[in-house]
Amino acid sequence: MNRLFFRFFILVMLSISVAAFIVYFTINRLFGDPLESIARRQAAAQIFLLEQYVDQAPADEWLDRLNKVREVSESRIDLVPIAIARKSLPEQEREAFERGEVVIDIPNKAMFRRVDLTGDKYIGSNEEAIHAQDLPIDIGVALKVEAVRYLIVALALLIPIGFWSRSHWKGLQVLMRVADKFGAGQLKARAQMQPGDSIYPLAERINHMADRIETLLESQRSLLHSVSHEIRTPIARLEFAFELLHDTVQDNVLEKRIGSMQGDLTELKSLVNELLGMARMDSDQPLRYxxxxxxxxxxxxxxxxxxxxxxxxxxxxxxxxxxxxxxxxxxxxxxxxxxxxxxxxxxxxxxxxxxxxxxxxxxxxxxxxxxxxxxxxxxxxxxxxxxxxxxxxxxxxxxxxxxxxxxxxxxxxxxxxxxxxxxxxxxxxxxxxx
The missing domain is CATH 3.30.565.10 (Histidine kinase-like ATPase, C-terminal domain)
Structure with missing residues (x-):
């Protein structure tokens, strides 16, 4: 019984875990990677300076503003050849990079972006990329938040399921004990449950089945016992009659036939004794310890x-x-x-x-x-x-x-x-x- 509910608990936990992964991949497919969104929010200040301050400068002032940002920013900002940037990015991110978008490198706490696509900022700017490192990206906290969120969901599901399962478990334990007693020969064993119990209908059906089995066994036992006892009386009379007949008969052939009939009667008497023995072993208290x-x-x-x-x-x-x-x-x-x-x-x-x-x-x-x-x-x-x-x-x-x-x-x-x-x-x- 414990194995049943242990498997049920494992199934629920696996279902919650699978549901969490399905939710993650569904959101990732429809709305983008949620971890990237978190990292982008954490690096929002650096992205804002780049897009709203440095990029808004006239072409002859773009490098000056970038250097000013370098001086005040805690992050390290470098200009690297575009080929190096392409090598550093995974294949699925390169398309966004080629469009001139900011690409976040979460594991390395960095970001890449092309300076521009046309070379208007300075000579050769279309062949270089901005590489910002040591960004304030920490998805560990975000992962903990997500874990806590799913843990709360799991507890919100498991606690009601636990209370619901506990009532079933207690009821099934009662039925298991009743089945053990009934199987051990205690035919009076029944499941005592309240109508409000979760498995009360099942207990009622098992009790009805036990009543029926007890009635049939009692009828069989009573019939076997009664018939066996009733047969003993004519057997005793026949034994007495054969003894008298055996003493009065002088014919050898007839005497042999009477002896054969006495053997059959003895065999019948042994059968009755065996049947009575079987009936005694089927009684409520068959053992004498x-x-x-x-x-x-x-x-x-x-x-x-x-x-x-x-x-x-x-x-x-x-x-x-x-x-x-x-x-x-x-x-x-x-x-x-x-x-x-x-x-x-x-x-x-x-x-x-x-x-x-x-x-x-x-x-x-x-x-x-x-x-x-x-x-x-x-x-x-x-x-x-x-x-x-x-x-x-x-x-x-x-x-x-x-x-x-x-x-x-x-x-x-x-x-x-x-x-x-x-x-x-x-x-x-x-x-x-x-």
């Missing part, structure tokens, strides 16, 4: 894995210290990653962890087929499964990785997929300092 030992929690998570032909290497060092968070959710996230790795690994799964600057990094590697880069973001979506895992042999509902990703994000961490040194997939959990 506590201080727990990282080493013990990760090793306990590895010990709770079901038996498998795949070997598990646990490289969790002693003394990783404690972490403040929801141990149950983090253990479940790590367990889901380990069970997912067991499904697809060929022979080996590795669990490792380390701690740095208060944060915790947990890595799960396997030597399976890996996950293509194009699929690495999609596998965290609920019910999304790769093509090779759609058969019943691998099991799962496409919720394990989604639950793991949500559990990590609730702690402010990240879950990424990379290529494992073992050849398969690497799941990298990064938890920030608590």
């Amino acid at each position: 506590e201080t727990f030992d990282v080493t013990e929690t990760l090793r306990a998570c590895a010990n709770t894995l079901p038996p498998s032909a795949v070997s598990l290497d646990v490289a969790v060092p002693d003394g990783m210290g404690s972490y403040y968070g929801d141990a149950r959710l983090l253990q479940r996230a790590t367990g889901n990653l380990l069970r997912n790795a067991q499904k697809y690994a060929n022979a080996r799964v590795a669990l490792s962890a380390w701690r740095k600057l208060g944060g915790v990094t947990i890595i799960v590697d396997d030597d399976g087929p890996g996950i293509p880069e194009s699929e690495r973001e999609k596998v965290f979506e609920p019910f999304y499964r790769l093509d090779r895992s759609r058969d019943r042999n691998t099991g799962g509902f496409g919720l394990g990785l989604s639950i793991a990703s949500k559990a990590v994000s609730l702690h402010g961490g990240t879950l990424k997929i990379e290529t494992s040194p073992l050849g398969g997939a690497r799941f990298l959990i990064t938890l920030p300092a608590a």
